[in-house]
Amino acid sequence: MPLSVSAAPPAETSITRMTQVVFPGTTNHHGTLFGGEVLSMMDSAAFIAATRHCRMKVVTRLMETTEFARPIPAGSIVELLAWVTAVGRTSMRVRVEVFTEDMYLPARSLACSGEFVLVALDAQGQPTLVPPLRER
Numbered sequence: 109m110p111l112s113v114s115a116a117p118p119a120e121t122s123i124t125r126m127t128q129v130v131f132p133g134t135t136n137h138h139g140t141l142f143g144g145e146v147l148s149m150m151d152s153a154a155f156i157a158a159t160r161h162c163r164m165k166v167v168t169r170l171m172e173t174t175e176f177a178r179p180i181p182a183g184s185i186v187e188l189l190a191w192v193t194a195v196g197r198t199s200m201r202v203r204v205e206v207f208t209e210d211m212y213l214p215a216r217s218l219a220c221s222g223e224f225v226l227v228a229l230d231a232q233g234q235p236t237l238v239p240p241l242r243e244r
Contacts, residue, residue, distance in 0.1 A: 116242035122161040122192040122202075126153050129211070130184045140179035141186070146206060146220055147174065153190035154202040154224035161192045161200055162238040164228040169199060174222035180208045186219070198235035199227045 126149065134145045151168055158166045180186060187207045194201040206220040230236035 116240045117161060118242050119192065122157040122190075124153050124157040124160065124188075124190040126156075126188040126190075128186050130180055130182050130186055132182050135182045138179070139182050141182075141184075143176060146176075146180065146186075147171070147222075149186070149188055150174075150190075150204040150206065150220070150222055151224065153188040153204050154226060157190040157192055157202045157204075158200045158224075158226040158228075161195070161241070162228050164230075164236065164238070165233075166200070166226045166228050168224060169227045170225040172223050172225070174220065176220050178208070178217065178219050180206070180219050183211055184208045185211055187216075192241060193223075195238055195241040197237060199225050200238060201225055 130141050134141055136142050155166060188204060190202055190204040192200045193203045202224045204222050204224060205218060207216050208219040209216040228236050228238045
């Protein structure tokens with residue numbers, strides 16, 4: 109059952125971490141992760157973060173300000189971190205950061221980041237109100 113709009117969950121409720129290994133089947137001819145693959149991972153992380161915030165059906169409305177800062181080589185460990193940063197009437201803005209690290213070294217760096225807007229839907233598939241974002 110969805111939360112009432114008056115029941116604002118704490119901001120940290122939406123924090124989502126996903127970790128994967130980049131295998132050769134997801135890479136391009138340069139041996140780095142396809143941009144479309146990383147966007148798909150980011151969209152999944154944003155979806156989970158938004159769902160955790162509102163506990164309703166959500167759909168991606170907009171992807172914006174995606175920045176590919178560095179390539180992600182095959183064999184890398186990739187960690188995605190996503191969280192809701194702002195809430196509108198029916199929408200949630202989610203920040204997603206993608207970190208990469210060599211499998212055998214502890215160094216980690218930001219490889220990609222972006223902002224997503226997701227909209228909550230009611231049982232009829234129409235936009236519906238989401239709870240506000242409550243800071244600690």
